Amino acid sequence: MKAMSKYKNSVFYRLILSYTLMTVILISLAGGYLYSRANELMIEEISKDSQQRLQAVKDYMENTMLSRFENHVQNISMSTGFASNSVNLNYLLDNSWQNNLSRIALFSKGMELYALTSEGVHNTTVYLINGNYAIDKTSFYMEPENSTDYAFIEQLNPDYHDRWITRQLSDGQQVLTYVLKLPYNQPSAKPKGYIYIDVTVDHLRESISQIVTSPHEKLYIFSKQEEIILTTGEVEQGDEEQVRKALASSAASDGVHTMTQGNAVFSHLNAQYSGLDWSYAVMRPINTFSLSSERFKSNIFVICGIVLVLGFVISYLFSKQFYMPMKKLIQMVRTYYMPNQQQMSGNEYAFIGNAFNVMGEKINHLQTSAKKIEMKNLVLGANLNLEHTGSFPEHTRFIAAYIYMHDGQTTQFQQQYELKPSGHMQEVVCLNAQEAALIYYVASDEDMHAEQQLANELAQFRTTHAGSISFSASIGTIVATSDEIPISYQYAQHAYRYRFIYGKEAIIAYSDITKLEATPYLIAFDQYVNALKAGELEHVNKFLDEFSCRLQSGNRQLEAIELSVLQLVSSLYQAVIDMQLQKIVPPSNLFDEMKKESLEETIQSVRSHSERIVAHVKETSSHAHTDIIMELKQYIDEHLHEDLSLNVLSERASLAPAYISTLFGEVMKESFTEYVTRSRLDKAAQLLQSEPRISVAEISALVGYRNPQYFHNKFKARFGITPVQYRNVSKKASGVQ
Structure with a gap:
């Protein structure tokens, strides 16, 4: 307590206190004067x-825009510029529409x-009372209803x-x-009809906006009934109520009345000066108006000069007493911070500034590292409930995307992606040299299109950096909280497996693969095996082309696709075993085909x-009668519906x-026999697949079985x-596809 009392009684403390109070008083007086004068001016x-x-x-x-439209309507009614129309109109006033369609x-x-x-x-519309019909610029209504x-x-x-009506x-x-x-x-004549013109308020607003120089x-x-006819500028919530209150306060005044309303100046032109009994009002924010009074600048310079001189004198006296404590502070900083020769240059303030900069950089580095580990x-x-995970924006949902860098450039991807302009908050997390995660923040009103927007941004980014960055990506589901981000990331990793179908450059969304069906394809692989055994390369390639096209254009899950590929490889393995070609094509090489990165590479x-x-x-088929057997095979394929036997083939060959x-x-x-049956x-x-209208009995006859029950048994024995x-x-x- 004694030390504290002694410190308060020191010249240093009293000088700081006196300088602070004096500065506050001077600035308050000067600021109050300048502020009041500025508002008045x-x-x-x-x-x-x-x-x-x-x-x-x-x-x-009133005198330019609306008057122009009024003159045009009057011209339609009676001017010489519309003589033919005027004649038609005058004639139609006294006659019905029958026999006058050409005039109409x-x-x-x-x-x-x-x-x-x-x-x-x-639009321009004419209503004729005698004939009870109406005409506008595009239509004729025999019945106005x-x-x-x-x-x-x-x-x-x-x-x-x-008169004008809103x-x-x-x-x-x-x-x-x-x-x-x-x-x-x-005026005294009984009305025979009416003609009226509709002018869009948007057009009037656009024209009037050219006079209003400031967007603020x-x-x-206002109409005679105090209804708003049009407004300019962006009208925020509560503006209309504020204007009506100001309008009620100035309604009794004549001419233009001006008053301050909060932070705005409200000006009102009374309806008695309008030929249409309309009133006009403008609200202008004070902080958007720049003054042009030059005489006010001299007062500012004088007052600022006085404050500057007083401050300089007091600062000089104050600095003499302040140096010793600063010197002690510098000695204390040296015990914790040893600068190099370049950092030693400059005054004491520069030295302290360098020390704080170094400490700040270390703190930022530690915070950045902690944030990376945390994310x-x-x-x-493995969320440890650290600080960053609790600082996500409120009312925000998240999507996690899996990024795989083909060249191991996750750091470069993060730097370039964070520099690109985007309307959404996004965060890139580098997991290792080849893998990264992208956390995409989604507002609650953007749920329906968030995944597509993220996919479009990734595709555009890849196109922009096609020469320097190569990656593929998959997108998880939208989750409601940050704790569920790992779930979205796991879904993204699951979707990434579908690059086997869509290629390694694809950007795949988990929501798309959930729509795929799990039903496997029904494919007759015997055709492929038989073509291999017969050495028919054209039929082999045709089967593989159709197989690839069906798998790539179908609507099946990855497991169904992999099953079909496994069946294909198994069929190839079956042909190798049947033909005893294990030395030419080792079976271990066949099942390695399942390890290819894409379906296209596997098929190839x-x-x-x-x-x-x-x-x-x-090469090994050197039999003298191979051509004869192939001709007989073709005959069998074309005459399956007939009775086939070795005797029939004997007669042909x-x-x-x-x-x-x-x-x-x-x-x-x-x-x-096996070939004919198969x-x-x-x-x-x-035929069962392609001809749904043909009965099973008819199909049995078309393929050479006269007994449907025998056909039924043979078919079940083959296909199960x-x-x-x-x-x-x-x-x-077929329906699923």
């Missing part, structure tokens, strides 16, 4: 400018031409004559409508092995039936299910 400037602005708006609105069409064409040449005109404007036509009466059309369009009684310029100004035009743990599901490798097998079959049987087994690697059943399976069940399974698979 500003309000005066705004008041003068607002008076001129409101008068200009009124004159432009001519008059409607004139109104359409007027609408095209008059900017801002939404058919018009979308019938509700307004019903209200037309002499009170609407020669209303909303059936399509939601806000318009000002000007009505004239027909015949025009005959808000101009209001990595969060993505991998299978094709390569198939070509080797076909080439070997052709002029060879003994037993010899043909031997040759057939050597060339085709299966007996004549071919007939394969064709039956094809009955023909009817096979057709139903095929229909279901």
Whole structure:
């Protein structure tokens, strides 16, 4: 306590206290004076400018814009510029529409031409009382009830004559409508009809906005009933209520009345100065108005100069007493911070600044490292409830994306991705040299399109950096909390497995793969095996092309695709075993095909092995009667519906039936009976899929079985299910696709 009392009684403490109090008093007095004078001058400037602005708006609105539309309507009614239309109109006032359709069409064409040449005109309509019909620029209504404007036509009466009315059309369009009684310029005559023009409020607002120089100004035009006709600028919530309060306060004044309302200046032009009984008001924020008074600058310079001199004198006296404590502070800093020779240059303030900069860099480095570790743990599901995970924005959802760098450039990807412009918060987390995670922040109103937006941004980024960065990506699901980010990341990793189908450059969304079906394909791999055994390369390639096309264009999950590929490789392995070609194509090489990165590469490798097998079959097939057996095979394929036997083939080939049987087994690697049975059943399976209207009994006859029950048994023995069940399974698979 004694030390504290001694410190308070020191010259250093008293000097600081006196300087602080004096500075506060001087600045408060000077600031208060300048602030009050600035407000007074500003309000005066705004008041003068607002008076001129409101008068200009009124004159432009009533005497230029609306007057132009009024003159056009009057011209349609009676001027010589529209003589033909005027004649048609005067004639139609006294006659019905029967036998006058050509006049009506001519008059409607004139109104359409007027609408095209008059900017801002939404529509022009004529209602004729005697004939009870209406005409506008595009349509003729024999019964006005058919018009979308019938509700307004019903209200037309002499009170609407020669005046502007604010209303909303059936399509939601806000318009000002000007009505004239027909015949025009005959006040005492009973009305025979009405003509009115609709001018869009948007057009008037756009034209008036050219007079308002500042986007922060808000101009209001009120009708006689104090309804808002139009406004300019962006009207925020509560602005209209504030304007109406100011309008009520200044309603009793004459001319232009100006008053301050919060942080804005409100100016109001009374309705008595308007030919339409409209009132005009403008609200201008004070902080957007720059003063032009030069005389005020001299006062600022003088007062600032006085404060500067006083501050300089007091600072000089104060600094003499302050140096010793600063010297002690510098000695204390040296014990913790040893700068190099370059950092030693400069004064004591520079030395202390360098020390704080070094400490700040170390703190930032530690915070950055901690944040990286924390975000990595969060993505991998090891959240330790550290500080960063609790600082996510409120009411935000998240999507995690898995990024795989083909060249191991995750750090470069992070740097470039964070530099790109984006309308969303995103965070890149480097997991290792090749893998990274992207956390995408989603607002609650963007859930439906968030995944597609992220996919588009990743695709655009890859296109922009195509020469320097190569990666593939997958996108998880939207999760509601940061604790669920690991779940979204796991879904993204699961979706990344589908690069086997879509290619390693694909960007895959988990929501897309959830729509895929798990039903496996029904594929007749025997055709492929038989083509290999027969050495028919064209048929082998055709089968592989159709197989690849079906898998890539289908709607199946990865497991179903992998199953089909496994069946293909197994079929190839079966052919190798049956033909005893293990030395040419080792079985271990075949099952390595499942380890390819993409379906396309797997098919290509299978094709390569198939070509080797076909080439070997052709090289070793030197039998003298191979061509004869192949011709007989073609005959069998074309006559499956007929009775086939070795005797029939013997007659065609002029060879003994037993010899043909031997040759057939050597060339085709299966007996004549096995080949005929398999071919007939394969064709039956094809017809069951492609011809749903043909009965099973008819298909049995088409493939050479006269006994449907015998066909039924043979089919079930080969495919494991009955023909009817096979057709139903095929229909279901086709429907899923």
